[in-house]
Amino acid sequence: xxxxxxxxxxxxxxxxxxxxxxxxxxxxxxxxxxxxxxxxxxxxxxxxxxxxxxxxxxxxxxxxxxxxxxxxxxxxxxxxxxxxxxxxxxxxxxxxxxxxxxxxxxxxxxxxxxxxxxxxxxxxxxxxxxxxxxxxxxxxxxxxxxxxxxxxxxxxxxxxxxxxxxxxxxxxxxxxxxxxxxxxxxxxxxxxxxxxxxxxxxxxxxxxxxxxxxxxxxxxxxxxxxxxxxxxxxxxxxxxxxxxxxxxxxxxxxxxxx
Amino acid sequence: xxxxxxxxxxxxxxxxxxxxxxxxxxxxxxxxxxxxxxxxxxxxxxxxxxxxxxxxxxxxxxxxxxxxxxxxxxxxxxxxxxxxxxxxxxxxxxxxxxxxxxxxxxxxxxxxxxxxxxxxxxxxxxxxxxxxxxxxxxxxxxxxxxxxxxxxxxxxxxxxxxxxxxxxxxxxxxxxxxxxxxxxxxxxxxxxxxxxxxxxxxxxxxxxxxxxxxxxxxxxxxxxxxxxxxxxxxxxxxxxxxxxxxxxxxxxxxxxx
Ligand SMILES: Nc1ncnc2c1ncn2[C@@H]1O[C@H](COP(=O)(O)OP(=O)(O)OP(=O)(O)O)[C@@H](O)[C@H]1O
Ligand SMILES: [Mg+2]
Numbered sequence: 001x002x003x004x005x006x007x008x009x010x011x012x013x014x015x016x017x018x019x020x021x022x023x024x025x026x027x028x029x030x031x032x033x034x035x036x037x038x039x040x041x042x043x044x045x046x047x048x049x050x051x052x053x054x055x056x057x058x059x060x061x062x063x064x065x066x067x068x069x070x071x072x073x074x075x076x077x078x079x080x081x082x083x084x085x086x087x088x089x090x091x092x093x094x095x096x097x098x099x100x101x102x103x104x105x106x107x108x109x110x111x112x113x114x115x116x117x118x119x120x121x122x123x124x125x126x127x128x129x130x131x132x133x134x135x136x137x138x139x140x141x142x143x144x145x146x147x148x149x150x151x152x153x154x155x156x157x158x159x160x161x162x163x164x165x166x167x168x169x170x171x172x173x174x175x176x177x178x179x180x181x182x183x184x185x186x187x188x189x190x191x192x193x194x195x196x197x198x199x200x201x202x203x204x205x206x207x208x209x210x211x212x213x214x215x216x217x218x219x220x221x222x223x224x225x226x227x228x229x230x231x232x233x234x235x236x237x238x239x240x241x242x243x244x245x246x247x248x249x250x251x252x253x254x255x256x257x258x
Numbered sequence: 259x260x261x262x263x264x265x266x267x268x269x270x271x272x273x274x275x276x277x278x279x280x281x282x283x284x285x286x287x288x289x290x291x292x293x294x295x296x297x298x299x300x301x302x303x304x305x306x307x308x309x310x311x312x313x314x315x316x317x318x319x320x321x322x323x324x325x326x327x328x329x330x331x332x333x334x335x336x337x338x339x340x341x342x343x344x345x346x347x348x349x350x351x352x353x354x355x356x357x358x359x360x361x362x363x364x365x366x367x368x369x370x371x372x373x374x375x376x377x378x379x380x381x382x383x384x385x386x387x388x389x390x391x392x393x394x395x396x397x398x399x400x401x402x403x404x405x406x407x408x409x410x411x412x413x414x415x416x417x418x419x420x421x422x423x424x425x426x427x428x429x430x431x432x433x434x435x436x437x438x439x440x441x442x443x444x445x446x447x448x449x450x451x452x453x454x455x456x457x458x459x460x461x462x463x464x465x466x467x468x469x470x471x472x473x474x475x476x477x478x479x480x481x482x483x484x485x486x487x488x489x490x491x492x493x494x495x496x497x498x499x500x501x502x503x504x505x506x507x508x509x510x511x512x513x514x515x
Contacts, residue, residue, distance in 0.1 A: 055386045075289075079392045087390040093383035097375075110296075111392035156391075 006031035006196055007164070012051055012061035014044075014220075021047050022058070023220035029213070031066075034190045034197045036207040036228070038242060039217035040251060045200045046090055048217065049166045052198075053087060054078065065164070083111055086157035090168040090200075092149040094141035100152050101127070101137035107160045126155040131181055147174045154182065158189055165189060167199040171206045183209045204243050207231075216242060218251070282474045289394055290401030299402035307368050307403070307469070308410030312417065314367060315360045319418035322355050323347055323425025331434050343434065344441045345448040347426035352453045356418045357411075358505050361464035364411065365497040369472040372403055373493035376476025377486035385477070400477075403469045411465030412458040419454060456512045463508060464501050471497040 005028035014022040021044045029035045037045050050056040052063055054073065063071050065081075073081050086107075094103050104123035108114040114122075124134050130151040141149055150173055157165055167186060171179035183206050189195045190210075201207050207214060208228060215225035216239050224236045231243060241249030326347050334340045376399060379385050388395045423445060430436040472493045479489035 050386070053390055055389060079394065082390055082392040085390055087387070089383050089387060091383060093387040095379075095384055095387070096382075106393070107391040110398070 003030045003033075005029065006033075006066055007052065007198070008062075008064045009048075009052070010062045010064075012048070012058045012063060014047060014051060014056060014058050021220050022051070024061070025217075025220070025222055027215060027222055027225070029196055029198060031196050032190065032194045033212040034186070034199065034210050036211035036214045037198060037200045037217055038202070038204075038207060038214060040242070041202075043217050044220040045217055046168055049087075049168065049198055049200065053082070053085060053166070079111075083107075083160070084163045086160065086162035086165040088150075088153045088157040088165075088167045088170055090172075092141075092153035094149055094152055094156070096141045098140075099137065100132075100139050100141060100144070103141065103152060104137075104155045104159050106156065112160065123155070123159060126159050127152070129158075129185060130155045131178060147178065150174065151178075151182070154185070158185075161193055161195075163195060165195050165197045167197065167201075169200055169202065171201065171203050179203065179206060180209075182206075186210045204245075278478070279474060282477070283470065285396050286400045286404055286470065286473065289396035290404060292397075294394075294397055296398055296402055299398060300405055303402045303406035304410055306371075307364070307406040307465075308414060311364050311367055311410075311414055314363050315414050315418050316421050318359050318363050319351070319356060319422035320425040322359060323351055323422035323427075324429040326350055326355070326422075327426040327429040327434065331430075340434075341444070343430055343436065344426065344444045347430075348423050348445045348449045349453055351422035351426070352419045352449065352457045354457075354505075354509070356422055357415050357457045357460040357464060358501065360411065360415050360418045360461065361468065361501045361505075362498055364414065364464075365468045365471075365494055365501060368407070369468045369493045369497045370490045372469060372472025373476040373479070373490045374486055376473055377479035377489040380477060380479050381482055381485060395477075400473045403473055404466060407465035407469030408462050409465070411461040411468075415457055415461035416454075419457065456508075459512065460505060460508050463504055467500045467504060468497045471500065 007027075007029040009025050009027040012022055012025040013020075025044075025048055027035075037048070039045055047056055051058045052065075052070070054070065058071060061071075062069060070081060094100075095106065098106070101120055101123040102109070104126055105114075105116070105119035108119040108122060109116060120137075124137055127134070127137055132148065132151055132155070136144070136148065136152075141152065144152065150170070154167070154170060157167070170186060171182050174182060186197065186199065187210055190197055197210075199207075199210055208231075211228040213225060214228050214231045215222050216236070217223070218238055224234055224239050226234060231239060234240065237250050240246075241251055327343050330343045330346045331340055334342055376385070379399075385395050385399070388398060427438075427441055427445075430441050431438045475489040475493040475496070479485045
């Protein structure tokens, strides 16, 4: 598979008021590959993928997908651009006014004008893939457990077989067995559909399973990136501390100093 | 100096707010009210804004019509003008009290619920999720609500007019001793189409104000449950004030001849 960059972030910066969150992110993902982003809480992982989608507007820098600059897309062009994406939000972000199956089918019905019946069949199939039966389809999101909501969010993200998928902590809040089912599903989306994915996770088991490449973000900068295998021999003290989950190390030091 | 600095800050904040409302109106009109049209959403909102407000608006109109009849009768008797009751009730309700009271009641009911709903959707990232599903939130959420407000408020006020006049009629004939036929005749003799139409125009403007403020404050809410609560309050207070201000402006425009 060709390894030229498909998603490219160059020197992307974003501050909320005085608070600098992204301090010049440089990142590339080849087409059909799976990138996993790791990093401590509050380091800007979620903000970073939101800038790619245009939900958060970066202050400066360039974001290109397939060579096309996307930060200034508007109106119809933007809708068309977003049709190529699927996104699982960290908090699932399900529409609580709609039943579960309509949540999953939303992009098909509203975005692609598919008939409700056909969209519903697809939604039920996607729900099955994330381990939820058809009876769940009729419930409302508020009636589900946190882990179930996450899986519905995942089903919604992959429902339209998008070309690019972002998963914000897909396995957080799931039991280890269900987490592995979800890992397999993500691997499968990349292999079978040829999707390009960026996943954010704190779960190293999941990262090792789904990643082609891993990038570590710290204080709004990518401080290391490499192949999934190289993560164990990175020689980077931040990465080592993170993957081994040690309280001592450069990251903790900064917390103590502050 | 300190005073000036504070004053400057308040003025700046106010101007920023006005600017952001103007931008929101532009997006609401340009994006929200142009195709794609979400028929199902519009229908849902018409039910929510209009149909569900009927009891509140109807009761308000009925009691106001009744009270108005009593007041005019008592006040009018001081200079032997009791006979004006039916006319003044009809004019007062159609031109002024119908639209204003219905507007205020709907602002409390619908404006608050729009702000709370969209505010919750904002803080739980549902609005962002809409965007990522290639659905423009202005088209899917804002447009249908504003449209529903502009369409249903005149209808509500039309109904309120009838119920309010009926309230006056019931009080007039049951407890003030008016002759039923004479009461209806003087109402229909003096009430003009313009009176009713001016009230309905006001109602459409109020419908726009209420739904716009609900959507605006909901869209811009941040910071969890507290933020949503603040958005709700702001939506109701700002639409109430804007309704009263717009009522004054519209009254002077509509009756300026
Ligand atoms: N809309 C916003 N307004 C202001 N600050 C924000 C906003 N969104 C995020 N932030 C700030 O940006 C920083 C990074 O947030 P982000 O959600 O990207 O963290 P994260 O790396 O995803 O963390 P976690 O692993 O806990 O999800 C946080 O300190 C947060 O307070
Ligand atoms: Mg996050």
